[in-house]
Amino acid sequence: LELQGLNFNLSEEHLAVQEAARDFAQNELFPGIVERDNEARFPAEQVKRMGELGFLGMMVSPDYGGGGMDTVAYVLAMEEISKIDASASVVMSVNNSLVCYGLEAFGTEEQKQKYLTRLASGETIGAFCLSEPEAGSDATSQATMAEDKGEYYLVNGTKNWITNGGSSGICLVIAQTDREKKHRGINCLIVEKGTPGFVVGKKEDKMGIRASDTHSLLFTDVHVPKENRIGEDGFGFKFAMSTLNGGRIGIAAQALGIAAGAYELALKYSQERKAFGKQIFDHQAIQFKLAEMVTKIEAARLLVYKAARLKDEHKDYVQAAAMAKLFASDVAMWATTEAVQIHGGYGYVKEFHVERLMRDAKITQIYEGTSEIQKLVIARELIR
Ligand code: CAA
Ligand code: FAD
Numbered sequence: 305l306e307l308q309g310l311n312f313n314l315s316e317e318h319l320a321v322q323e324a325a326r327d328f329a330q331n332e333l334f335p336g337i338v339e340r341d342n343e344a345r346f347p348a349e350q351v352k353r354m355g356e357l358g359f360l361g362m363m364v365s366p367d368y369g370g371g372g373m374d375t376v377a378y379v380l381a382m383e384e385i386s387k388i389d390a391s392a393s394v395v396m397s398v399n400n401s402l403v404c405y406g407l408e409a410f411g412t413e414e415q416k417q418k419y420l421t422r423l424a425s426g427e428t429i430g431a432f433c434l435s436e437p438e439a440g441s442d443a444t445s446q447a448t449m450a451e452d453k454g455e456y457y458l459v460n461g462t463k464n465w466i467t468n469g470g471s472s473g474i475c476l477v478i479a480q481t482d483r484e485k486k487h488r489g490i491n492c493l494i495v496e497k498g499t500p501g502f503v504v505g506k507k508e509d510k511m512g513i514r515a516s517d518t519h520s521l522l523f524t525d526v527h528v529p530k531e532n533r534i535g536e537d538g539f540g541f542k543f544a545m546s547t548l549n550g551g552r553i554g555i556a557a558q559a560l561g562i563a564a565g566a567y568e569l570a571l572k573y574s575q576e577r578k579a580f581g582k583q584i585f586d587h588q589a590i591q592f593k594l595a596e597m598v599t600k601i602e603a604a605r606l607l608v609y610k611a612a613r614l615k616d617e618h619k620d621y622v623q624a625a626a627m628a629k630l631f632a633s634d635v636a637m638w639a640t641t642e643a644v645q646i647h648g649g650y651g652y653v654k655e656f657h658v659e660r661l662m663r664d665a666k667i668t669q670i671y672e673g674t675s676e677i678q679k680l681v682i683a684r685e686l687i688r
Pocket of ligand 2: 398431432433434435437438439440441442464465466467468510513518667670671672673674675676677680
């Protein structure tokens with residue numbers, strides 16, 4: 305229904321951003337990608353370049369050093385970068401749509417001057433810390449405490465699975481202040497690395513997006529000044545949910561890119577590989593796989609653009625974002641598996657890249673709300 309009246313015609317600026325992202329991915333992310341994946345090595349230099357090129361604060365106002373672009377430009381860039389390197393694109397996604405967006409939308413002027421400018425330029429990167437060992441989907445059951453001590457909060461607890469956990473300088477930490485108020489007693493605090501008592505814990509050894517650094521973060525009697533709270537007392541859970549609505553568009557675009565990247569490789573390979581005296585593309589079974597892949601990818605793309613456009617037009621995009629993430633992540637998992645199949649045995653080894661994309665695809669069904677949680681969000685919106 306919302307498709308009516310929406311215009312997907314892309315502007316010159318959109319196309320320029322898309323091309324810049326494509327070039328950057330090809331020229332600067334592709335070299336060394338197999339090694340970074342094997343060694344689970346964070347792409348520090350490449351992330352620095354992303355900052356210089358403006359990919360880390362794309363939607364932030366130029367007043368705070370950002371690119372001042374819209375969500376459509378952001379998803380176009382996310383798609384291109386994810387076609388090659390989903391580890392780099394999750395760094396970008398968390399920084400843009402969770403940390404920068406959250407600060408810009410809900411932070412005070414002082415917080416924006418102090419933190420957002422550094423994040424938008426890529427001088428440092430941010431982390432969004434909601435999940436805990438015992439609280440993933442069930443995000444309101446926070447065990448991390450931020451006790452109100454008057455001038456400051458005293459933070460104790462453990463965050464799990466934190467993307468950019470090792471390499472971030474600024475963390476948005478969700479924690480419980482008042483247990484009786486349940487989710488309305490949760491706060492979001494800006495915590496800088498180096499604050500006494502704040503320690504980076506173990507790095508996860510992952511199936512995919514291996515070059516992104518996922519850590520647990522440990523807080524022991526960490527003093528966080530009151531002025532580092534985002535929003536009113538008790539706004540933290542609403543902050544997390546509101547921010548994740550937009551974050552899900554970023555992850556949907558990541559999934560779309562992974563699927564499209566695998567499709568492009570499979571199409572090319574199908575025209576190179578011969579079996580039974582002809583290109584495998586000329587076997588109808590392979591053509592049908594590619595036809596189905598491109599159709600589902602296009603459908604995912606429409607959902608992603610739709611969610612981005614609704615956000616840009618300040619319309620309700622909660623359900624559209626959840627639909628885009630649900631659908632695009634399933635397409636990513638399915639299409640990458642088909643791409644491996646089209647490559648045969650060569651698809652199962654690292655040098656042809658589709659096996660990495662297949663491993664990378666899986667996470668898009670899990671983080672920023674699992675597929676089951678997206679269905680819950682979509683269903684709740686049906687009767688809201
Ligand atoms: N937008 C805005 N507000 C929302 C919201 C949304 N999508 N969903 C819920 N809320 C608000 C509700 O309005 C309610 O507030 P009020 O009571 O003040 O009205 C409050 O949040 C609690 O809502 P519910 O009663 O619906 O809460 P619930 O316990 O049933 O859980 C949930 C809701 C949707 C399941 C939520 O817990 C959730 O989204 N879980 C998934 C967590 C998640 O996505 N984690 C991602 C971590 S970040 C990450 O993963 C980054 C990365 O990998 C790169
Ligand atoms: P659980 O919530 O325990 O879920 C287990 C299973 O039960 C899932 O299939 C789930 O869908 C299902 N389930 C749970 N509840 C329901 C329900 N009500 N109805 C139906 N099914 C249900 N978190 C952050 O805060 N910041 C980050 O930067 C971040 N980065 C991440 C990076 C990686 C690589 C990974 C793996 C995770 C990251 N996460 C991050 C955490 C991520 O968001 C959670 O893993 C995710 O929300 C699921 O939580 P869980 O792992 O505790 O699974």
